[in-house]
Amino acid sequence: MGGTGMVELRFSELRERLDLLGYRQPLSLDSLPLAECMLADLLRTTDSLKATKRQLQAADREAAEGRVCVEPYRQDNARLCQELSALHEQLSAAAEKHQTDTKELRADVRRLTDENEDLRFLCGQYRKQADAAEQRLFALLEKQPQPLASVTVTGERPTGSQRGRRQRLDISSHLDSSRPSANSTGRSLPESGRGQADRHTIDLVTAAEQRVADLEQQRDAAEEARQAAEAAAEELRDKVSARETEISRLNGLLQGGRPQYAVLADSDGKENAPTRSNVPYTELKKANARLEKKLKEAVHTQHEAMQRAVQLAQKNEALKRELDDLDEIVHALDRDRDQAVLSKQQQLQDERSRAEETVQELGAAAARDERQTAELTAARDRLADTESELSAERRRREQIETELAAARQAAASHETVLQTLRADRQEAQRRLDKIAENEKQLVLELDRLSRQKTNKVRMPEKTQKLIEGLEEQRDYFKGQVEELLEQLEKRDLSAASLHAEETAETGMSATETAGLRADLGDCRRQLGDCRRQLDDCRRELEQCRRQLLCRTDESEQLRRRLDEALCSLHRLSDSQASATMTSTAQLEGLLHTMERTMEQERSLASGDCKRLEHERNELRSRLKVATETQLAERVKQEARIAELEALIGAAETDRTVQRSEAASQRALIVSLEAQMKGLQDTLSESQTELSRVLAKNNKMKTFVSRGESSLKDCENQLIKKTGELEACLQELQAVQRQCADLRRAQEEAQREARRQTKVIEQLVRERDKFQNTVDDKTELLDEHRQQLEKCNAHIVQLESTVTNVAADLAASREQVSELEKELRSVRRKLEAAEAQVGSSDRHRGAVTEENRRLQQDLTTLTRELQQMKKEREEAGRLQEELRQQVREYVNEVARVEELLGIREEERNDLLRQYKNLTVEASGLEETNHTLDSEVTLLRSEVAARDAELEHARETITLLNEDIQQTSVARQQADISASRLNESLSGLEARLQQAEADRDRLDRELAACRDLSCKLDSQRQTLSRELADRDRELERLRSESRTQQTELQTVRQQLTSERATCQNLESLLASSRGQQYESDMTSQQQTAELGRLSERVSALQSELEAQKVETGLYRAQAADKDAELDRYKRQIVSERFEKERLSQELRRLRRETVLSTSAPLLPGTGRSPTGPDLGGSPTGVTTRLFSSTAETSSSFRRHTDGSPSGAG
Secondary structure, three states: HHHHHHHHEEEEEEHHHHHHHHHOOOOOOOOOOHHHHHHHHHHHHHHHHHHHHHHHHHHHHHHHHHHHHHHHHHHHHHHHHHHHHHHHHHHHHHHHHHHHHHHHHHHHHHHHHHHHHHHHHHHHHHHHHHHHHHHHHHHHHHHOOEEEEEEOOOOOOOHHEEEEHEEOOOOOOOOOOOOHHHHHHHHOOOHHHHHOOOHHHHHHHHHHHHHHHHHHHHHHHHHHHHHHHHHHHHHHHHHHHHHHHHHHHHEEEOOOOOOOHHHHEEEHHOOHHHHHHOOOOHHHHHHHHHHHHHHHHHHHHHHHHHHHHHHHHHHHHHHHHHHHHHHHHHHHEEEEEHHHHHHHOOOOOOHHHHHHHHHHHHHHHHHHHHHHHHHHHHHHHHHHHHHHHHHHHOOHHHHHHHHHHHHHHHHHHHHHHHHHHHHHHHHHHHHHHHHHHHHHHHHHHHHHHHOOOOOOOOHHHHHHHHHHHHHHHHOOOHHHHHHHHHHHHHHHHHHHHHHHHHHHOOOHHHHHHHHOOOOHHHHHHHHHHHHHHHHHHHHHHHHHHEEEEEEHHHHHHHHHHHHHHHHHHHHHHHHHHHHOOOOOOOOOOHHHHHEEEEEEHHHHHHHHHEEEEEEEHHHEEEEEEHHHHHHHHHHHHHHHHHHHHHHHHHHHHHHHHHHHHHHHHHHHHHHHHHHHHHHHHHHHHHHHHHHHHHHHHHHHOOOOOOHHHHHHHHHHHHHHHHHHHHHHHHHHHHHHHHHHHHHHHHHHHHHHHHHHHHHHHHHHHHHHHHHHHHHHHHHHHHHHHHHHHHHHHHHHHHHHHHHHHHHHHHHHHHOHHHHHHHHHHHHHHHHHHHHHHHHHHHHHHHHHHHHHHHHHHHHHHHHHHHHHHHHHHHHHHHHHHHHHHHHHHHHHHHHHHHHHHHHHHHHHHHHHHHHHHHOOOOOOHHHHHHHHHHHHHHHHHHHHHHHHHHHHHHHHHHHHHHHHHHHHHHHHHHHHHHHHHHHHHHHHHHEEEEEEEHHHHHHHHHHHHHHHHHHHHHHHHHHHHHHHHHHHHHHHHHHHHHHHHHHHHHHHHHHHHHHHHHHHHHHHHHHHHHHHHHHHHHHHHHHHHHHHHHHHHHHHHHHHHHHHHHHHHHHHHHHHHHHHHHHHHHHHHHHHHHHHHHHHHHHHHHHHHHHHHHOOOOOOOOOHHHHHHHHOOOHHHHHHHHHHHHHHHHHHHHHHHHHHOOO
């Protein structure tokens, strides 16, 4: 009775807890352990929900850290783009400045050539004048007679012979003509008669002396002029030497050849040479003289231009290298950004897949719980009926019934254990199948990757080891499952044989058979319900199979497993029916034996259950670890595949860009070759024309001196130099075009980068939205899982407490032997628990060692990251140095331009001084000799400059070789950079793996700690849990109800959300159609509005015209009204006049009547009224006519004044 009371107490407590949780379905005593197991499963699911929530939080933190890491790269990219734009602007400004400088230099060259021609002409003229002066001087010297003087002897008379003899005097010194000698004064008087004879000789002497004095003065002036000219020449030589040094310094800047339009100008000049050949001979001499004089300056300017071109080419190469370095840095930053984005997207996808798997597992757990609750309710109803009938019929055999209930409970526990084992077997089989499918996919993916062109990337050893470990685990789990199946089959066979023996030994009465038949009918109804549920499950599975055609194999396996489950359920139901059909009357004799066997079986079953639970937990943990490792490796493989695909796409884009560049360069080369051919043709034609012109000139200039031949040599050299300059200019143009192509490619890359950043930002926004929704759903799932874990923990605790209480109650009734058996079982449990604690301690030690190793790896990775940061800082410093070099280059260019302006001013001053000196030294032979010597020096300098040009060509070839070497070095640097990027990606992958392993180890440590804490708390709180079970049951029931309602609401929300999504899609489609129709109608309405506006404008114009007409009509109407008023007044006035006239006529008639009736006066024969009235009718008529005239005149005045008044 005590055992049944304890079981009923446990059952009532469990019933209360289930009611509080919302599970109000009927429950039997046999399903008590199953319900407790379900509560434990709920607790475990809540724990797993907590773990997934922690994982999601860690993933969010990693995503935030990734965004923080990417942000400086974005800022650096923006800053580099700004700097690139600034450099591009500076480069374009420098190019424009270079073009203006070249134009100015060409104008200066043309001006200098013209001045050279003028100077050569002047030089020839002065040379001719000097030759003519020299010839005249020689002629005069030959014509000049020698000076003669007569020698007289004092005191003697000269004889005739002496008078006629003359003596030649060689004058060694010149005397001043103004100083007369004493002899001449002394002899002047006595020899006065002789002076007339010797006057001729004296005149010659004086003339010679004067001539000698003049020549001495000229010599002194010439000497002074020569000294001044020498000083000026020395100064000029110093300036020329300084200028040559400056030219040698700037020669590298101007290497690159002359531009195309200069060559075309030369060809045009050569074509126009035949027309110039018709110029008179004097013009040709002028041109030759100018060319001879300007040859030096042309050579100097040419060297300067070549040096400037070479320097500009070097600076362009330096800028190009800098741009290439900047492009590499930008590409590296873009690659890092893309890799970071891909890694974060992959992590998000992993988190989404995990969340989906957890949702699926929750759905499967909920379905499994519903099935189990249905089975529990059915079994509970069946067992409750059987127990009520047995208690009503057999009260006297309560002990036997209690033993039967215990046996049934043990059988139910065995059945639940079998069901859980089968469910675990199915779950393990499903996971093994999934692992096998994943392995197949991995193998196929690896084969596909190995078959691709980029077969350089092999499977890492780590993945191979992981695959081998997974295969070993799969084989081990398959063996374990087969062993479990064999044990279960053996146990089923033994149970069936035992029930058969019991049915053979025992009989039954009619009433018992009727009750058992009723029970059998109930069981059959329950089996029908189970079959209907299974049919529903089949239909759902078929629907899933139709929806997911790609998983047909998995659905077939599930169907086979469901068939096996049905067979097992049939066997269990048959065995249970046979067990219930045993008669209680015949079990009295076998009570003691059954008790012993049941106790032995219960101990064995409890040990087997614990062992199976332990094995099941181990299998679950192993499967969990295997799935986690497999998912992690699969994520890594997918990330690696994405990286390889990105690299392949980048390589393909680079290859297409290089092909397009090669095609453009080939087209450019073809066009340049065509231009070169055309230029060669024009050059050959110009050379033929030049040879013809030269032949004519040679015929016309046979008497030209050897200076003309030297001029021709100089012209030939100048032609060669122009050709070289032209080639250098063409090379410079090609380099400029390449720079322009590179700029365009860079701009395209920048636009593509901007577009990609926009796409990435949009994806990030979408990801954030989806992440928010996922976070909301995961929070709900976490809450549900926490509550389920709590329920499961409480159920497990209650189950353990109930089993311990039942064992204690059974031990109180049993004997000392039974107590010893229980003590042995408890000792075995304690030993197993101690073994578990030891294994957990060993596992904890291994985990700590692994954590230390991971910490060491993290320290090494942090060091590597610090080194990478240092390298990045060095790259930034190099970039700043490059910017400083560019600024220095710009300053140097400005300084060179200022120097060139100063040199140009100096050159103009020198030219002016040279002109002055040539004018001053026109008549001097010494200056002529110096000019000849300078010409020879110039020729030697030209030869030296030719040697320098050869040396410059050699330097150009060496520079080209250096450029090639630098290009090779750049390619090697690109290869090394790509290798560094690959190593960096590998390090990042290792870092992610290490972080994942660390998180996994942290989770395992937390789980171990939680398990240890739970074990300690279970040991400490067993006594307290017995006292608080009622309150916990009620709370758990309420929580289960709330959880069930929340699950239903979540499902309803999901269905409603799906329906709302469909409705929204339909609404979107309809709204799009309506929008399209509204757009069409709006277009039609706009067209109609346009037409209506046109009509309105026409109507408005008509209204305006009508308004004008109405205004006219109103004016006319006003005029008519005025006229009408005037006419009315006229009529009134006429009526008034008529009335007045009628009154006047009546008055006149009365007066006439009175006058006729009255007697006449005697003296006058007049009436007394005669003086008043006029004395006669004629007077009356005259007054009448005067009054009418007055009225008519007043009427006219009124009518004439009325329009004005009206107006």
